[in-house]
Amino acid sequence: MKVRVDLDVCVGHGRCYVLAPEVFGEDERGRCVLKFTDVPPDLEAKARRGEENCPEAAICIEDD
Numbered sequence: 001m002k003v004r005v006d007l008d009v010c011v012g013h014g015r016c017y018v019l020a021p022e023v024f025g026e027d028e029r030g031r032c033v034l035k036f037t038d039v040p041p042d043l044e045a046k047a048r049r050g051e052e053n054c055p056e057a058a059i060c061i062e063d064d
């Protein structure tokens with residue numbers, strides 16, 4: 001699984017890194033910073049949780 005974030009769309013709500021801090025972090029403006037682009041299998045559910053809860057649909061997941 002790969003995860004991407006569109007920083008032109010991310011406005012820094014922070015839901016992703018509150019709900020799944022193992023996968024998502026934040027920059028100094030509160031916007032999403034990915035900790036992985038290739039998500040380890042044991043964190044795939046967390047990555048999906050972040051994607052599903054992003055109000056801006058800024059997170060995109062691609063299954064292998």
Ligand code: SF4
Pocket residue numbers: 005009010011012013014015016017030031032053054055056057058059
């Ligand atoms: S939840 Fe979405 S809009 Fe908010 S910080 Fe994460 S990627 Fe950005």
